[in-house]
Amino acid sequence: MFxxxxxFDGFDPLDVVAPYEVLSAGGNAAGGALEVELVSAEGAREVPSGVGALSLRATARLDPGRGGLLVVPGAAGRLEGDGDDTVVAVLRRALGTELPVLLREAVDRSGLVVSTVCGGSLLLAxxxxxxxxxxxxHHLGLDELAAAGVTAIKARVVDDGDLVTGAGVTSGLDLGLHLLERELGPRVALAVEELFAHERRGTAWRDAGAAAVPLAAEGAGAVA
Structure with missing residues (x-):
């Protein structure tokens, strides 16, 4: 699996590094069953993040034709020399590249699971x-996600079949572990949890089981 x-310019580094390390470790734990690569819409290049002078190198062009997993990060901070430091502004600039065309191919591609961390789902929306x-x-973007026509779920990880999304930046760890459990099995995911000394938080939301009825806060009925 690949x-x-x-x-993309202005990406959030933790959105990338957390799932990269988790998925890479999972590939090692599974005997090389998963390979991970950093890609961009333009191909191999140094890509500036939205955090200071930090950049990462994409080694290949995004290829929607390859099956497996695709992870889209969110944005962070200001690009050097750019006065607009809002996350949404950085995402809009990414939409002005070839990236949305390639992402559309990826979303439409059978056999490819598209996943996001933090504002990556906003980029798709x-x-x-x-x-x-x-x-x-991220909890600050849930209203904006809903305004874009998406059913926004307040959960750490939301599994909607071939679309799997994570909440705030550190959810990239939990997203990666959920993908490992789903694609390679719980023993591989547990081995990586133990390696990184990170226990997943919360329950991954899936469209399964009985719907929950609204619950009152404990003791609320006793309050006059």
């Missing part, structure tokens, strides 16, 4: 690619 993690789907993002 996993591609997308880089702003590109018009996930209307009507269930997804999550």
């Amino acid at each position: 996993a591609q993690i997308v880089l 702003m590109a018009g690619l996930i209307q009507g789907r269930r997804a999550t993002t």
